[in-house]
Amino acid sequence: MDIDIDDILAELDRDTTAVASSSGQHGFLDANSSMQHVTQTTAFDSSLPHANNLQKDYSPVTPEQDYLQLLKHWRNERCAPELLPLPKLLVSRMLKRIQDQMEHIENISMGFLEHEILEKDGEEAIGQNEYQNNALNNGKLPLLCMEAELERVKFVMRSYLRCRLNKIDKYSLYLRQLGDQGINLISLDELMSEQELKYHAKHSVILLKLLNNSILRHMPPELQAINDTEGSVSMIEEPNWKKFVFIYVNGPANVADDPQLQQSEDGKYYYNITIPEFDEIVELTTGSIYVMRYDIVKDLLRDGKVELI
């Protein structure tokens, strides 16, 4: 008779004192009661948010995690047709780390300089010569890597922000309309950083001035508006919501607590989405790649359940 004790082991692995003290007693139970215990925990899992799920939400902020998040945002921003909300906290953390790392590298290099001066003074013992070289070689290598890494992080950051500026240029009238109406779901300060807002405002003023002075002055007054939507062609360029994008379905962080997720007969998890124009229902299986219309997967993208590639 096979007894599945995986979740008991998982409980033992978890280092929360409250759980450990209760599960410690289950370690030596006979088969029967441990079976009961298993069924109890599974029932408990499905009905109440378990400690596990709570821990998922508060994953600790580490530099590695932040960098992976930044890469993900960068990829999404590059492929999405609209301007995505800026992860402000993430960006500010990243910028601060870049600053600190630059100072750190400078300090280390200063140390090297001092060291070389010492060497020139010939203050070293002969016995330490070998160790000396070794230490220096090892010392230069981390420095090289740190500098290379700094460049890489800066590159991602720069590429990300430039991509956003490009979209702000492109949709400047549309964004202005969003700001004026004030009825939309998302406010502009959530969408953009302070610098981006400043750029957006000033850039549109400059552009308007140019157009006004060169062409629009000579138009009849009813044709002078730059953002006319009444005419034959709307002047405000909206993002192409129906653009096709490549998506990768990565699924939720935790399978248990996602109401949208469904399980098929062969044990695979998938999301059901409908394409209204075709009355089609498509199953997005986790772990596969689709070419899909952006407006259909927008909500899944917001929740981080799919990624653009």
Added chain:
Amino acid sequence: MALPAHLQETFSPEEVQFLVEEETVKIFPRITTRQKRRDKNRGAYGDVDTKWSMLTTENDNLNNMVAMRSTEVKLWIALLLKQQNKCSIVAPSWLTLRELNRKIQQETNNSDRFCDLPWNWLVIANVLFAKAADDFHDPVHELRSKVQDLREIRQTKVLKGLKQLNASHLQLDNLSLLEINELRPFIVRTMDKLREIHDSANTDGGVVDGDEEEI
């Protein structure tokens, strides 16, 4: 424009390589960075040794390297070390003649789907052939030809799949990032046009369709 036109709807191949370089690989270091417990040289120069303190990766692996004991680091660090002759890179398990032969068999047997190679296989193979050709157990020229075979088989499948382009969606499991990237402009534009045609047909002449959709 803030972003060059050729980057506005897709990634450049260099950027794809950049993304792949963030993956971890196994290496055999040729240097030792692990500090001895009792450092005899805790004298004037004891604090000279620079520690790796990275922004984006774990430092532990880098600060505890022991020569010829395998460890895992990010690919770009491995390439840097390799350039300095400070390590040798262990090829991933799928990059052996036997595995590649199996994959080619799978590809030829299932003509309707791609076999499950990692999403970065093409880039990894090219990078390692260029930078770490002396670290393979199998002869590199044979590996190269196998990778080329796989690539060609998959390309013919892609060409077959392009007949399926439609206005609703596609499913392309196990297609690697580089392959997606070279197809992206073509597929996206074509499908966008198909969708526009479909939509305009529905709105102009398809009054009946419109009614049905409202119901």
